[in-house]
Amino acid sequence: MTSAADPQPVRLLYLEDLSIGQRFRSPPRMIEAAEMMAFARDFDPQPFHTDMDAAKESFFGSLAASGWHTAAITMRLVIDTLPIAGGVIGAGGPLSWPKPVFAGDTLAVEIEVLETTPSRSRPERGSMVIRILTRNQHGDVVQDFTPRVMLARRASVSPP
Amino acid sequence: MTSAADPQPVRLLYLEDLSIGQRFRSPPRMIEAAEMMAFARDFDPQPFHTDMDAAKESFFGSLAASGWHTAAITMRLVIDTLPIAGGVIGAGGPLSWPKPVFAGDTLAVEIEVLETTPSRSRPERGSMVIRILTRNQHGDVVQDFTPRVMLARRASVSPP
DSSP: BOTTTOOOOOOBBBBBOOOTOOOEOOOOOOOHHHHOOOOOOOOOOOOHOOHHHHHTTTSSSSOOOHHHHHHHHHHHHHHHHHHTTTTEEEEEEEEESOOOEEEEEEOEEEEEEEEEEOOOEEETEEEEEEEEEEOOSSEEEEEOOEEEEEEOGGGGGGGO | BBBSSOOOOOOOOOOOGTTTTHHHEEEEOOOOOHHHHHHHHHHHOHHHHHHHHHHHHHHSSBOOHHHHHHHHHHHHHHHHHHHHHTTTTTEEEEEEEOOOOOOTEEEEEEEEEEEEEEEEOOTEEEEEEEEEEEOTTSSOEEEEOOEEEEEEGGTTTOOO
């Protein structure tokens, strides 16, 4: 398990560097009310995401982040944690938000490699399935996403 | 099928107003390079999302939106199209991005109601499963999301 306190790998990662069961952990990130409301005004303008008072009367009982804001912050934490050579392109997968994210929560991401697959037709590429758990400061899972993502193989830059 | 050209329902929708097979269509929305790059700088800072020149050399061949930006714009189009009373809270579901979104693409959303379920324990609430297809100006599906969402029952405001 790699954590913010451990030395981070600085070399770029290719498919060959990733194996089933490998885990990575992001640094924590606090999510503030102002950014939650700004994101929601643009993309998810519902009162429990944009208005402190209305949120108190809602299902959530307090200002809650749009799930898409949680997803976007999760993506940023993944990018900051996994230095994939040439970038990582998601194809999608099952996504859920088991608990709300409230203003002032601190999120961190755990990534586990579930599967790695070289492309059969393109020797320079492959894909992997990763599970990305986003937890709050209490350890509760606030987002669970298991995408297949495409990435480069080392073969692509150093052919035999 | 409700479209931007048809009169939109102005009354708020409750679970009772929604039935299996019902469809809704959003107005179109263009996505510009500047907003794609701004979103990606915050949440998905990979060169094919943030840099025109780097994007040309990438898998995509041209500046492409972060899938999370596509998802966020889709959410906004859903909110603008389905006036759910008290708001709609997503629990998640399968999410995929079958094709990229490029700068200048125009997106629109089709929503189909797949299932409606009153809550057994809470008479004022229920849930539904909807399929949300996001298409570009060519009709290609760029995002396919089938979430379960929670919403209010009319019973909650006008009990017998």
